[in-house]
Amino acid sequence: MAALNLLTPRAQAHQRWDAIRHPQTRIVIDEDAVLLPRGDIEPLLGIAPFGHRAAGRPADLLAALPPLPQSLGAAITDLATRFAALMGCDTVRVRLEGVTGNACRKVHADYTDLRLICTLAGPGTDYTLGDDPDAPLLRIATGAVALFKGHQFGAGHRACMHRSPPIEDSGERRLVLVIDTPARHPMS
Incomplete structure (x- = not known):
């Protein structure tokens, strides 16, 4: 007899996010996309570039x-x-950013514990599961939520290398949401 999955979609997502705690896990990608109405995104893309920050x-x-x-x-x-x-x-x-250029174009890992990145419009973030910045890159789907482990996550954990996709002079625009813990990121 097959087991019944009694978890709600929110509980399932929470369970997926918890996988980041495993020492071998560098990134968790929640494919349950954050899809916003195009009419809500277009005005923001039209005023890019911009960067809005908030804490609390x-x-x-x-x-x-x-x-x-x-x-x-x-x-x-x-x-x-x-x-x-x-x-x-x-x-x-x-941070909510309207991006029109090559922000963070070099493959790197963040000096943080954990960072959430969700590209709401435009090409998603590129990443690799290894330590070689010249390795082939994978791309996160637009609307997917990604949890990137940083250098300061904890002993025995390895950071996820990633970059913003190069879009300068392409005419593309990105709307990107980034969420960090308070202790690791001063608001500079």
Whole structure:
């Protein structure tokens, strides 16, 4: 007899996110896409480049950001709440960026514990599972949520190398959400 899966979609996602705690896991990609209405994204892409930052409790972040479409605000609050719960922190730091150039174009690993990156529009983040920055890269799907382990995650853990896809002079624009823990990222 087959076992029944009694986990809700949210519980299943939480279980997937918990996999980042395994020492051999460098990245967790949650394919349950954050799909926003194109009409909510287009105006933001039209004013790119920009960068908005906020820090605080997940429920309070939107007050520190400029007015955003309701669907985007709900996605930011939900992801920040889930990320804070995963990392056991009361506050998080959020960046919402409209990108038109080659930001972070070199393959690198972050000096952080854990970073959530979700490309809401445009090409997703490139990554490799190894330690060679010249290795072939994989690309995360637009709308997928990725948890990237950084150098400071903990002893016995290895960071995930990644980069922003090169888009300068291509006419492409990206809308990227980044969430970090408070202790690792000063707001500079």
